Amino acid sequence: MGKVWFITGANSGIGAGTARAALKAGDRVVATARNLDKVRNALQDVTGDNLAFIKLDVTDEAGVKAAVEEAAKQFGRIDIAVNNAGYAVMGNFEELPTADIEQQFATNFWGVAYVMRAVLPVMRKQRSGHIFNISSVAGVVGFKHCGAYGAAKFALEGLSLAVANEIEQFGIKITVVEPGFFRTNLLDAQNVRWGKNTIEDYAAEGSTEAMWSPYHGTQQGDPAKLGEALARIAGMENAPQVFVAGSDALAAVTPAIEERLRETRAYEELTKSTDGSF
Ligand SMILES: NC(=O)c1ccc[n+]([C@@H]2O[C@H](COP(=O)([O-])OP(=O)(O)OC[C@H]3O[C@@H](n4cnc5c(N)ncnc54)[C@H](OP(=O)(O)O)[C@@H]3O)[C@@H](O)[C@H]2O)c1
Numbered sequence: 001m002g003k004v005w006f007i008t009g010a011n012s013g014i015g016a017g018t019a020r021a022a023l024k025a026g027d028r029v030v031a032t033a034r035n036l037d038k039v040r041n042a043l044q045d046v047t048g049d050n051l052a053f054i055k056l057d058v059t060d061e062a063g064v065k066a067a068v069e070e071a072a073k074q075f076g077r078i079d080i081a082v083n084n085a086g087y088a089v090m091g092n093f094e095e096l097p098t099a100d101i102e103q104q105f106a107t108n109f110w111g112v113a114y115v116m117r118a119v120l121p122v123m124r125k126q127r128s129g130h131i132f133n134i135s136s137v138a139g140v141v142g143f144k145h146c147g148a149y150g151a152a153k154f155a156l157e158g159l160s161l162a163v164a165n166e167i168e169q170f171g172i173k174i175t176v177v178e179p180g181f182f183r184t185n186l187l188d189a190q191n192v193r194w195g196k197n198t199i200e201d202y203a204a205e206g207s208t209e210a211m212w213s214p215y216h217g218t219q220q221g222d223p224a225k226l227g228e229a230l231a232r233i234a235g236m237e238n239a240p241q242v243f244v245a246g247s248d249a250l251a252a253v254t255p256a257i258e259e260r261l262r263e264t265r266a267y268e269e270l271t272k273s274t275d276g277s278f
Helices: 013-024 036-042 061-075 098-126 147-170 208-215 223-234 247-266 268-272
Strands: 004-007 028-033 051-055 080-083 129-134 172-179 242-245
Touching (some): 004 061, 013 080, 013 223, 028 036, 036 051, 129 223, 172 223, 172 247, 242 247
Parallel strands (some): 004 028
16 A cells, blocks of 8 residues: 655646645545635546545644544545645735735745644654654745745754654655746746835835736646655665755855855964963
8 A cells, every 4th residue: 555645736737746646656645725716627537546635724724633633544645745835925024014925934844844733642652753844945045035935944943953852763754845946836837926116215126016926827837746755865875964955055055155164264364362271
């Protein structure tokens, strides 16, 4: 019998691509989404006994618990959880309403934390499991206009890497996924929340929307192929803790990490100067 996947935001983009790839690999999938009609529609051509649908808004902690319980009951176990649900709040940090930043964390960070807290007891009992947390290149590199989105993704990375060390003893792995630009609905006007120019000093640069919206529909990453890569990683004995997805992501992440290493080394003397001689 194939593995059991629990996927959030499975009605679109990377979530739907991952659901399809898992089914293609002969696994079973619990596809969750906040709108059941949407997810049933999105995956109607692969519907069968190996696919179950559960309604889930990841910002609802009690709802997350109930959905995980229902999934475990339905297929008897949860082998792989994919924390994919998310959206983007984009804009200059100073110009973003505080409520928008908090809402960004509610979905992109707390939604993931709730799912992890709900699936971990199931996986600990099984003494096996694999959690994929979909971060972003913006979770490694500080991009302009990504103060809110990137902060939530950086937080997600910190959570993932720390918890991975706590649960390794139970046979549970975590892989953080850092996609570049993928052709999904992330930058669709209905989903993205653009910051507005409200401070004169930022006005000369133009709007956030004007800078980022041209990427919509032209991204080079294929969510179906990312789904297939995740299915391959799920089958690995030694899965990576961090997976950079797409050559554009690689081109952004590699120099950022190299620059960090260079800077760390350049200030080695100053770093060591803070050691005490107690
Ligand atoms: N595409 C990229 O270039 C890219 C790059 C880096 C990282 N990512 C990350 O990849 C993940 C998937 O995004 P995508 O690119 O596939 O975009 P997408 O096509 O817009 O899909 C996002 C999914 O998340 C769901 N979602 C949003 N808020 C939710 C909530 N509160 N509860 C449950 N589901 C919720 C959406 O549901 P609705 O349809 O109901 O809104 C949708 O199913 C996100 O975490 C995103 O940050 C994407």
